[in-house]
Amino acid sequence: MIAAVSTIAVVLAVVVLVPMAPGWEAVKKSFFDGETFVRTFPTLLRAFLLDVAIFAWSVPMIFALGLAIALSRGARSPALFPLRVFGAVYVDLFRGIPVVLLVYLVGFGIPGLGLPRPWNSPYIWGTVALVLTYSAYVAEVLRSGIESIHASQRNAAICLGLSERDTMRYVILPQAIRRVVPANMNMLVALQKDVALLSFIGPVEILRQAGIFKSLLANFTPYVVAAIIFLCVTVPATRYADYLLNRDRNARS
């Protein structure tokens, strides 16, 4: 009841007060223009499919590489020490560079080596930049999952005569991966948004398409359309991640 009243009060205040601002008419015209909205929506939606496609082919690579890095960071044998160092350096490096910077560096830098078609495609190198960054994050998430599995599970497996490899594959990883599903869902939501960064190096996906419309129509409404399209995907995905997280928490308490 109190929640409802306070919500209504806040909404009313926003609806009444914001239009009283001196620039409201201008803002309304350039950001919330109904005609521009209707006109640009179909094209922007189609451009968004490119974002979805880039997302879809990046995800398997991100998880494969992330898993490989997580496993190499957890390698126990002294002979594999260099692998562990490599894993640590990889994570530090690619987690420490802003995604947009990596998109620029990889997306402009590597094709600049004079690679022939199709190897100079911004799709390839943009995807590489996303995979490098996100696999570093996913590796850390997976590693935390692996380390959260109690040592007694490993002991039990080793005592049955299972090799280190089989212990990881059949006993530790299946439990660890299940445990970090919510964290990885959040990662995927972030990735879906960061795909738009590839617009800076060429592909005409939704953000770039919105920019083209903005220049063409001298109106910012296309950006609002793009934001709404993103929200339609990311909000349900975030809610689903929260649901998984809660379910997991309840199951363990």
Next chain:
Amino acid sequence: MPDPRLQLRGVTKSFGEVSVLKGIDMEIAAGEMVCLIGASGSGKSTLLRCMNGLEPVDDGEVFLDGVDIAEPGFDLSTIRQRIGIVFQSFNLFPHMTAFDNAALAPRRVLGEADSAKARITGLFERFALGDHMHKYPDQLSGGQQQRVAVIRALAMKPNTMLLDEITSALDPELVGEVLDVLRQLRDDGMTMVLATHEMSFAREVADRVVFMDQGVIAEEGRPEQIFSAPQQARTQQFLASVLR
């Protein structure tokens, strides 16, 4: 005379500053059932873990069928197929059914595929868990889980079983069903070393009782001798405190 199944000579083990085992000598014959008793922290669990190489010993020798398995660099994976171990906290794999818990190692290590199925099903039926073998561990009672853990160890066809206080985490009414399993194994002639707080059970089934105190074997002998006429003052003290 044949080699004893397990033989320990001068085994020591410390964790940091704490010396847990201070020179253990022990022989366990094939088919013998030995109960380790003693207060918590007396070294019983650590001793069991040294017997299958789960804890490397600091010094001393551990012979299994005449082979020193405490030698650094010894490949323990073959040993572990011959020594089964069951833990106080079951340690079943929660993401697998009871049956898959038991079948994983035979499939991966012994390379059994179809042959494992009938054999493991037989084990579940023998220990009255035939109706439960396709359930997950969290759908089973503590006693059932612990029996699954015993079956999982037996599925590797071990000749020796190490049992680390396997009834300590159970509600009192569930202890009996697990002890019954051990009686059956004893009747099969399985070599067993068992750390336990179940004194009456130890008295009933053990061939030999070993009382451990502060990392040494304080006294050992036949159960009636240890329980009825302990020689050492600390054995008497311990028994007086647990047999009230």
